[in-house]
Amino acid sequence: MTLSLNSFLLISGLLFAIGFFGVLLRRNVLVIFMSLEMMLNAAILALVAFSRFNGIMDGNIFVFFIITVAAAEIAVGLAIIVALFRKRQSVMVEQLSSLKN
Amino acid sequence: MDILFIIFAVLTVLPAFLMVIARNPVNGAMFMIISFVGMAALFVLLEAFFLAILQILVYAGAIMVLFLFIIMLLDMDEVEKIHPKTVTMLASVFGLALIVVGVVVLLGADGLTGQTFAALPVAPDFPSAENPMELAVSTKSYGFGLFTKYMLPFQLTGLLLLIAMIGVIVISKNRESGEEGSAS
Numbered sequence: 001m002t003l004s005l006n007s008f009l010l011i012s013g014l015l016f017a018i019g020f021f022g023v024l025l026r027r028n029v030l031v032i033f034m035s036l037e038m039m040l041n042a043a044i045l046a047l048v049a050f051s052r053f054n055g056i057m058d059g060n061i062f063v064f065f066i067i068t069v070a071a072a073e074i075a076v077g078l079a080i081i082v083a084l085f086r087k088r089q090s091v092m093v094e095q096l097s098s099l100k101n
Numbered sequence: 102m103d104i105l106f107i108i109f110a111v112l113t114v115l116p117a118f119l120m121v122i123a124r125n126p127v128n129g130a131m132f133m134i135i136s137f138v139g140m141a142a143l144f145v146l147l148e149a150f151f152l153a154i155l156q157i158l159v160y161a162g163a164i165m166v167l168f169l170f171i172i173m174l175l176d177m178d179e180v181e182k183i184h185p186k187t188v189t190m191l192a193s194v195f196g197l198a199l200i201v202v203g204v205v206v207l208l209g210a211d212g213l214t215g216q217t218f219a220a221l222p223v224a225p226d227f228p229s230a231e232n233p234m235e236l237a238v239s240t241k242s243y244g245f246g247l248f249t250k251y252m253l254p255f256q257l258t259g260l261l262l263l264i265a266m267i268g269v270i271v272i273s274k275n276r277e278s279g280e281e282g283s284a285s
Binding site for chain 1: 164185
């Protein structure tokens with residue numbers, strides 16, 4: 001096996017960039033939320049790779065916590081989106097600007 | 102470079118990009134599931150087998166099903182008609198290019214050849230007081246870490262899940278029907 005740490009970090013960085021791109025580009029709150037998940041996953045991949053190449057367990061256990069917190073975050077975020085949709089009948093960020101002015 | 106790594110990397114990155122540019126959110130969620138499975142395969146390459154299974158069960162299983170359920174519930178057929186503004190598109194492409202160039206410059210300097218894998222113990226043979234913990238592939242070592250060194254964060258995570266559950270119930274409770282229920 002000649003896999004290097006840098007190749008995993010490259011994949012992680014690319015995923016983070018793609019998630020960032022999605023957050024900036026898309027207008028749909030749900031897709032923005034999915035892109036946020038993608039960025040979180042990129043961080044998880046980097047943690048696992050660092051943990052593996054340093055030979056310590058702590059990074060892997062930290063990933064366990066991140067997955068748990070992500071699940072809680074998704075549940076709360078989706079509940080907020082549903083409540084928002086019920087009130088406004090829209091999930092596009094352009095039409096959710098009532099705090100402006 | 103390992104051929105498996107290239108396959109799994111493409112399986113992870115390409116669906117992620119397709120998810121971002123997909124018009125239909127349902128297609129996007131499907132691409133996202135493929136991307137998560139590819140990432141679980143990358144975890145297997147990194148010998149984090151427990152995390153690979155957890156990734157598939159929690160992310161591809163629970164979270165994406167929740168997303169698909171909400172997409173179905175919100176009836177997204179008529180959304181996404183508005184095209185993003187040119188300025189927005191330029192800015193996001195610029196941001197993407199900036200991060201990609203930064204990553205490639207940071208990592209590609211020594212030609213993607215860094216350290217290679219070291220020999221790995223198969224059982225948790227570290228003493229409990231040792232810090233940091235040594236890497237081991239077995240699920241037992243995860244449990245050992247969670248219940249010794251990371252006991253307090255583990256319990257706090259449980260509390261966080263409880264708080265999230267209560268929060269979701271409070272947010273998604275229908276106010277009008279709740280008041281009627283209390284009045285009658």
